[in-house]
Amino acid sequence: MTPIARYVKLNGSMVGPHDPLSRDDVPPRPMEPIRKNAVTTEAAERIKQMILERRLSPGSQLPPERELSEMLGISRSSAREAIRALTHMNILESRHGQGTYVTSLSPQMLIQPLRFVMAIDEELIYPLFELRKIMETGAAALAASRITPEQLDQLQDHYDRLVEEIDNPPLFLEHDIAMHETIFDAAGNVLLLNLHESVFELLRESRNKTGAIAEIRARTIIDHGEILKALQARDPERSSAAVMAHLDHVESRLRELGGPQMTPSVQQLDTDHNGK
């Protein structure tokens, strides 16, 4: 599956009516909104399905509202709501006077809504650290017993590059992220992997902040060295503790520096650099 298709699918399943984790399972709400919401969600789901099945391709025009509502067997207002929801996710766009189109579906386009969430609430970075600690310490413990020799080699390679690229934040970040991803792969739990992928773009936003801080990069090299050694020793407890220590270090340094508001992002550093 392409990253785009996977993204659409993941986002779909987060709001989809058949997802066991979806909000539709929460019982006590007034009758009318649930029903209407469910119809809208289902309609949005079907439009996404048409995109996944390539019946609608990037850049193509959606049928007019009336036709679409007949195709989907829903009211025009539900069709309009579904279009609105997908527009907020940058999957569809309304062109004034021309109708509704599927966007380019480029990854940059699709992650905009998540970036927006992070931009309006930078304090989300702290619950995000909590979430990472829960997911990544567990992943590291599983990985310690399941990691393959090839994956250990990959970790070592990324670690070597991490050390080399300490003064190059964008490249440093790529290898930092690659190490964390290898650990999720090595954990060998498909649900954990999916969970991680669904928050990945939010994590990237947070890393763009922390990766811009030279001190955090230096600390990360020490921490990742510990994580690598613990996994090489195939020690679940030590691996888990090393990941926890790493995330604690990054988070507390960020807090000491005044939080994400006071910190430039890696892209900003990059732009400044290019400008000189």
Ligand SMILES: [Zn+2]
């Ligand atoms: Zn890291």
